[in-house]
Amino acid sequence: MRGRRVTHAQRFRDVYEECYPRVLAYATSLVGRQVGEDITSETFTVAWRRVRDVPDPALPWLLGVARNLVRELRRRDAHQYLLAAEEAQRISSGARTDAADVAAEVAGRHDALQALAGLPEADRELLTLIAWHGLSAREAAQVLDCTTATLTVRLYRARRRLEKALEAAPAAAPEPEPEPAPAPPAETPYPSHREGAPA
Amino acid sequence: MKNTRKPSGRPDVLKVLADARPEELDPSRLVDPARQREDLARIVAGSTDGRAARFLAPRRRSAFRPLGAAALAAVAASVVVVSTVDWREPVDRPTAQPPSSAGSDAPGEGADLRVDGHIELLSAARQAESAVAEGTYWQTTTRSENVDVAGEEGHLFAVRSASTDEWSVGVRPGTGSLEVSGLDSVTEPRTAADKDRWRAAGSPRTVEIEVGKKAGSGRLVTVIGTRRPMVMHTNVDDKIYAVGPDNVTYKDLRALPSTSAELRRHLERLYARDNGADTGTSNRSAWMLRQAGNLVTMPVKPAVRAAAYRVMADLPGVRVAGRVTDPLGREGVGVDFPISYRGPLGTTRERLIVDPSTGAMLSDVLVLVDPSARAREAGLAAGTTVNYNATTRMSWGERQITVPGNARS
Numbered sequence: 001m002r003g004r005r006v007t008h009a010q011r012f013r014d015v016y017e018e019c020y021p022r023v024l025a026y027a028t029s030l031v032g033r034q035v036g037e038d039i040t041s042e043t044f045t046v047a048w049r050r051v052r053d054v055p056d057p058a059l060p061w062l063l064g065v066a067r068n069l070v071r072e073l074r075r076r077d078a079h080q081y082l083l084a085a086e087e088a089q090r091i092s093s094g095a096r097t098d099a100a101d102v103a104a105e106v107a108g109r110h111d112a113l114q115a116l117a118g119l120p121e122a123d124r125e126l127l128t129l130i131a132w133h134g135l136s137a138r139e140a141a142q143v144l145d146c147t148t149a150t151l152t153v154r155l156y157r158a159r160r161r162l163e164k165a166l167e168a169a170p171a172a173a174p175e176p177e178p179e180p181a182p183a184p185p186a187e188t189p190y191p192s193h194r195e196g197a198p199a
Numbered sequence: 200m201k202n203t204r205k206p207s208g209r210p211d212v213l214k215v216l217a218d219a220r221p222e223e224l225d226p227s228r229l230v231d232p233a234r235q236r237e238d239l240a241r242i243v244a245g246s247t248d249g250r251a252a253r254f255l256a257p258r259r260r261s262a263f264r265p266l267g268a269a270a271l272a273a274v275a276a277s278v279v280v281v282s283t284v285d286w287r288e289p290v291d292r293p294t295a296q297p298p299s300s301a302g303s304d305a306p307g308e309g310a311d312l313r314v315d316g317h318i319e320l321l322s323a324a325r326q327a328e329s330a331v332a333e334g335t336y337w338q339t340t341t342r343s344e345n346v347d348v349a350g351e352e353g354h355l356f357a358v359r360s361a362s363t364d365e366w367s368v369g370v371r372p373g374t375g376s377l378e379v380s381g382l383d384s385v386t387e388p389r390t391a392a393d394k395d396r397w398r399a400a401g402s403p404r405t406v407e408i409e410v411g412k413k414a415g416s417g418r419l420v421t422v423i424g425t426r427r428p429m430v431m432h433t434n435v436d437d438k439i440y441a442v443g444p445d446n447v448t449y450k451d452l453r454a455l456p457s458t459s460a461e462l463r464r465h466l467e468r469l470y471a472r473d474n475g476a477d478t479g480t481s482n483r484s485a486w487m488l489r490q491a492g493n494l495v496t497m498p499v500k501p502a503v504r505a506a507a508y509r510v511m512a513d514l515p516g517v518r519v520a521g522r523v524t525d526p527l528g529r530e531g532v533g534v535d536f537p538i539s540y541r542g543p544l545g546t547t548r549e550r551l552i553v554d555p556s557t558g559a560m561l562s563d564v565l566v567l568v569d570p571s572a573r574a575r576e577a578g579l580a581a582g583t584t585v586n587y588n589a590t591t592r593m594s595w596g597e598r599q600i601t602v603p604g605n606a607r608s
Contacts, residue, residue, distance in 0.1 A: 013239070020235050021226035029224050034410065034417030041238050048242050074431060078380035079345045079360050080410070082429065083419040091223045112219035121608050131216035132224055145435075162212045 008051045015058045016044055023062050026133050030070045032087030035080070039069050060135060060142035067143060092128075093117050115165035123158035130155070316519035317512055319532040319555040324508035327558030328501045334595025335374060337498040338367045342527065346389060346585040347421065348544065348577040349406035356396035357389040357577040358406065358421065363591075367600040368439050370449040370498060376434035377600060384426040392578060397423070409573065411542040428606040440497055443469030443490055449498070457502035459509035466490050466510065481537045484514040488536060492551050495560045496593060504558065511551075525552040525562035526587045544585055545571035562589040 006014075023043055027036035043066045047054050055061050074081040094113040116124055129140040141151040222228060344361040362384035368376040388394040397403070407418045433439075438446035442455075443466065456462045466487050473486070491507040491514075499507075512519060516537030523533040531552040539548040546569040552562040565586040570579050579585065 009243070012243075016235070016239055016242075020238075021229040024229045025224045025226040028229070032419070033223065034412065034419060037234075037417070038412050041242065044238070045242050071431075075378065075433060078364060078429065079343070079362070080419075082381065082426065083408075083421050086422075087419060091221050094219070094221050108215070109219040112215050113221070116216060116219075127213070127216060131213045132220045159212055162216065166212060166215065 012048055012051045012054075015047065015054060015062075019059050019062055020044070022059060022133065023066055026063050026129075027066050027070070028088065029092060029128060029132065030067070030088055031073070031081070031084035032091060034087070035073070035084040036088075039066050039073070042069050057139075060139040063129075063133070063135075063143045064145065089117075092124075111166065115162060115168075118165050119158070119161055122154070123161055126151070126154055126158050127162060316521045316532045316534075319521070320508055320512045320519050320534065320553060323532065323553045323555040323558045324505040324512070325558070326556060327495070327504040327508055332595070333370070333498070334597060335371050336367045336369050336596045336599060338365065338592070338594060338596045338600065339496060339590055340365050340592040341588050341590050343588045344526065344584075344586065346544070346579065346583070347408035348573050348579070349408045349421070350396065350400055350577075353576075354396060354400055355573055355577040356393040356400075357574075357579055358386055358393070358397075358408070358423070359389040360384070360386040360421070362426075365600050366433070367596065368498070369434070369599065370439065372437065375432060375599070376439055377602065378431045378433050379428050379600060379602060379606060380431070381426055381428040382603070384428065386421055386423055386426070388423075390578065409543040416543055428603050430602050430606045430608050440493075442494070444473040445469070452497060452499055455494070455499055455503045457500055457506055459506040459513070462491075462503065462506040463487075463510045463513075481516050484516045484537045487511075487514055488517055488534065488551070492534075492560065492563070495553075496590065498595070508553070508558065520550075523550070523552055525589055526564060526584055527562070527589045527591070529554065529561050529589075531555065531561045539568060540565075543571060544574040544579060545569045547585060559593065560590055562587055564588075 020040065024036060024040045027039040027043070030036070031039060043062055046065050046069075047058070047062060070081075073084075092113070094110060116127065119127070126140060126144070129135050129143060130137070135143065137151055137155060138148045140155075141148045144151065146154075341364045342361070343364060344359055346357055346359050348355050349358050350356050362380065363382040364378065364380040365382065366376075366378040388397040397406075402423075404424065405420050405422050408421055409416050410419050435446060437448045439449060440447055440452060442452075445451075456465050467483075469490070470483055470486050488511055491511045494507040495504050511517065511534055514537075518535040518537075520533035520535060522530055524530055529552075531554045534551040534553060536549040536551075539546050541547075545567055547565045548568050549563065549565050551560065552564065553559070554561050564584050567574065567579055567583045567585050568581055570581060570583075
């Protein structure tokens with residue numbers, strides 16, 4: 001018996017269990033589901049090989065690995081990457097979901113996704129790391145391999161650009177009473193972890 | 200959106216954005232216990248399986264490992280590769296056929312022109328020794344083509360995607376590295392017969408192709424027609440290439456050992472670091488061949504380039520074939536990888552083609568050796584080149600390449 005000490009294998013399983021869906025969500029946002037599954041698998045393969053180096057919390061580290069793997073795929077196989085990235089774009093622009101759902105609530109979402117799609121890639125990456133993947137500014141800085149200070153500045157600018165883009169959004173199209181859309185509790189902070197990751 | 204205004208009256212854009220997250224990116228919808236378990240078992244049990252031929256993982260989190268593993272190495276490492284299998288040359292097999300998509304049968308050519316490829320490769324090494332001064336940007340232009348099978352069962356057809364890529368690596372302090380890929384990019388039915396079948400299917404603008412994955416296969420959508428080029432910054436500060444598991448600077452590159460024995464030992468050490476447990480001689484030879492092949496395309500010292508060719512010539516299991524023709528019709532010496540790969544098109548085998556008269560790396564080609572049923576139905580026979588990267592230019596330049604106006608980042 002080794003007492004309460006957690007073995008590397010157990011730690012890896014815990015990290016895997018906790019982070020797998022979130023790594024997959026991130027990878028899917030970059031390269032779509034099909035290739036995203038492979039990137040996720042490769043990410044955890046790296047984590048298993050280097051289990052002693054995996055920090056706590058592990059998620060930013062894992063997303064950093066996934067991001068590197070995607071960049072490597074892009075460098076190595078531009079053709080495959082392009083197809084995968086186009087699939088990711090269809091997902092991120094809401095093209096995959098919106099068609100099925102024409103509810104009023106979707107209009108605002110559509111505007112937001114359109115505004116996002118019009119931003120530079122670096123802005124999109126940063127904003128979605130925080131708003132979609134639930135990272136803090138410090139964690140996002142780890143993924144993007146920059147300092148938190150740099151990230152804060154970049155985030156400020158990216159937010160401004162997104163605000164501008166949203167203001168410019170076709171307010172023309174008269175939105176049929178968007179009010180009834182289920183308003184999330186006001187106190188929910190935006191890097192919410194309501195995805196179900198264990199606290 | 201109006202309900203997301205903060206008390207100040209301004210909408211919190213991050214909140215708006217968070218609420219707009221597409222469902223496909225909601226982690227709670229991505230939980231798949233069966234798949235996760237299966238994947239976990241595979242990772243913990245034999246994580247080295249196939250890995251070397253697929254993604255070369257970053258060694259450090261911060262180490263963007265972008266590149267070296269790339270230009271000519273692209274094909275075998277492609278994501279379509281599902282697993283590696285030992286490539287065993289049939290004992291009675293005659294000389295290799297030139298892996299040209301057109302003349303895969305090329306009867307008679309092999310026997311008559313057969314020369315000792317090994318010696319020719321060493322001649323390439325000698326030629327590589329006489330090379331140029333240094334410059335500011337190391338620039339390569341490659342022409343690449345990839346073949347996929349698309350369409351519905353019973354009406355399958357082959358599509359080819361071709362493009363030109365330019366890669367310009369700044370080696371002086373303060374210079375950047377840019378890659379513009381997908382110049383003149385086009386996807387189209389591969390042959391006239393494929394075009395007929397595509398038309399019979401209603402000339403769809405988008406078609407689905409099958410791609411290999413770790414577990415099973417998946418489908419990706421491709422668009423018939425042309426595409427905009429894509430730009431990527433490939434350096435991380437002064438790290439400009441990857442050699443094995445490391446990102447290296449120009450200084451590191453220039454410091455590589457220049458005798459074949461030392462270079463081999465250097466690469467062997469990197470292999471051990473990159474792979475942990477040894478995964479067999481064939482895999483190690485394949486890894487070493489890929490690295491040596493990559494080095495030849497980097498701005499290393501001429502003596503290092505020559506040493507890399509000598510390392511290639513002596514790798515166990517690596518076969519050097521006599522004169523072969525590359526996909527652009529250029530004659531060279533074939534250097535065959537000791538392992539083959541399985542993907543949706545069937546079993547494929549990779550070959551580097553080197554020009555012994557100049558010491559230049561001409562092409563990296565992936566040839567179908569045992570087509571899958573789907574590939575067969577789409578008219579892809581054994582011997583067909585299903586992917587290649589052909590280097591058309593490799594030289595120093597003093598100016599950074601220009602990015603086309605319509606390029607996307």
